Amino acid sequence: MHRSNLIGGTLALVLALSLQPLLTMPASATTALPYCSASIDTGLVTCAVTENGLRAALQPATASPTSAPIAATTTYVLGRLYDDANRTGAYFEITASGPCDTSPDVDWELSSLPTVWNDRASSFQGYSNCELRVYENTAFGGLSYGAYAFTDYVGDPMNDRTSSVRFY
């Protein structure tokens, strides 16, 4: 399978659990909301100040009692890019409606990262049977590293340079 989506247009910033005054977003958002999750299916990016804030923001909204039952969809975490080496620091999580399979083809891809997570990743962790390959430029151009199930360091040439990612 090979599905893709361009994340960028929709940046839903969630100031969950933030005690800070509302910032007028631009540059400060990079450091103010470092934990992010992006859905390849919907293109929606959710960011929060803390990991707990992100988890809370991603909880499904409580269904209205009058609404018709909605079929539950399973969300798979494909991987996380970490701010720092050794899979530490804030992370950018990528999700999709299915896992990776066992064949060596590309299962999912993200041709650009949200601005707050561009040129930032230093290590990564794959989930849902996915191996990650990170690329220097958008649309899978330039240098690359992977595909691996995880890494504690993407190496000097790729450190703080990731702009797109594929899942195998």
Ligand SMILES: [Ca+2]
């Ligand atoms: Ca980094």
Ligand SMILES: [Ca+2]
């Ligand atoms: Ca880059």
